[in-house]
Amino acid sequence: MDRTDIEDGLQVGALPQPTLSKIATINLQLFADPDKTEKATPRKRQKAREEGQVPVSREFISGLGFLFVAALFLFTGKTLLNALIDGTTATFEISDTDIRTFEDFLIYGFKPFTSAFMSVSILVLSAAFFSLIIGLLQTRFLFTLKPLKLDLNRLNPITGLKRMFSLRSLFELAKAIVKLLIVGFVGYSVLKGNFQKIMVTADSSLIDGALLVWSTFTELIIKCSIALLVVSIADYYFSRYEYEQSIKMTKQEVKEEFKEIEGNPEVKRRQRQIMMQYAMHRMMQEVPEASVVITNPTHFACALRYDPEKDFAPVLVAKGVDRVALRIIEIARENDVPIVRNPKLAREIYYTTELGDAIPEKLYKAVAEILAYVFTLREKRESLK
Known part of the structure; x- marks a missing residue:
């Protein structure tokens, strides 16, 4: 179950369904509907x-x-x-x-x-x-x-x-x-x-x-x-x-009102999925332009771009774990982007840097060494050609 499923479950599950035992309970209130067990919401009070x-x-x-x-x-x-x-x-x-x-x-x-x-x-x-x-x-x-x-x-x-x-x-x-x-x-x-x-x-x-x-x-x-x-x-x-x-409201009425205010959870879940897919697609489009991909080697992958003429410091253009990491590595290989295995650095970049941001200053030295190595290899390849 991914995070989206968990959040969806929390939203829907936060409103428990009425049980047979509650419905069968003898209600001692004089004028109340036995099914209406929930306090009125502010919206219900305003409508009343x-x-x-x-x-x-x-x-x-x-x-x-x-x-x-x-x-x-x-x-x-x-x-x-x-x-x-x-x-x-x-x-x-x-x-x-x-x-x-x-x-x-x-x-x-x-x-x-x-x-x-x-x-x-x-x-x-x-x-x-x-x-x-x-x-x-x-x-x-x-x-x-x-x-x-x-x-x-x-x-x-x-x-x-x-x-x-x-x-x-x-x-x-x-x-x-x-x-x-x-x-x-x-x-x-x-x-x-x-x-x-x-x-x-x-x-x-x-x-x-x-x-x-x-x-x-x-x-x-x-x-x-x-x-x-x-x-x-x-x-x-x-x-x-x-x-x-x-x-008072029934649990079903509270759920329906929640859907009206917050939107249908299924629709919201689908919207989040579409947004995540779009963001993932954009992120993967940045991988071919990366200067290097630092891996864990399979659990983490971070793609860095560094252009001395445009970038003040290396910028994180893509990151992921597990399947996403494997997909980043796959795209990097298809586009001949250098892949460097450095588990500790890969985890540091993943947890400390957001997409589109420059890496923290404390990682400059470690990343500079990797970029220097990558650029040296690239120059040697070009000279052989």
Whole structure:
């Protein structure tokens, strides 16, 4: 097996095939495909994001939104309460002579509560804006219209029934029940702890009773919002876990993606073979122009070219081991290129010099002696002719 085969084997073999034992293993994840055992690649995550598939916890958005509203109530509640009390008082002070038409009823009935309506509107809009920001932060400001594309499968009643009675629907129902139980327990605890205060309001003035009720109501929403936040944080991490499971890939999908990005290993192997053959062919074309071939004698062969008018030092034009070395020697003999056996020097040149480079300075003396010997023989041959 040559180096190309080894590299190819590493590329393909790095992605193990799914085994029957893994496929047969019981998967304990709620919504994951048992065949999808590999983490999503960055490319898969990017594609999912482009399709609008991102981890989003609605419970987290609603939990933080409710906590935000509770905080606003805590700081602005008394102002809103005073506005409601003033409006109620003003309503009771309206006389029958002031209301003659339905328009008068609307004016005198709603005008005292204008300040309260404005406070509630600002509260609602602030909560909506806050929830929007939380949602955008969860999706990292993703905006796409792809999820809104028409999908006829969504209109299929059979598909709708499957969704209604699916494992996910049962899980969402169970989650809603758990949330209701937690919030209900917290609300019950608050109301039970303030029961005596609430009962006193029957004998209190309007303002004192309203303040007692408002105090209880504020405590109720603060504690319920904290309970919801705890539930929503758990749901947030679960939604991320569920998202990771949903975008997992099978080993075959990872292999296919790898082929798309890196190219088909078989095609790449063929390309490398062609490139190596081309490089080998070019190298062999340089051998006839060499000044000398230094051998090991059969395991290594290095062809050197030296032209005093062009080359500063001898240049390596071809090298090889085993079969390539034998081919270099064969071409050298066919073209009457001198062949010198010097195992140590042949190995030194092979390991220290790249094709097209001049030999290292430390080898100058040894190569110069060989070239001097070769040039002397060449001169003697020419003189005999």
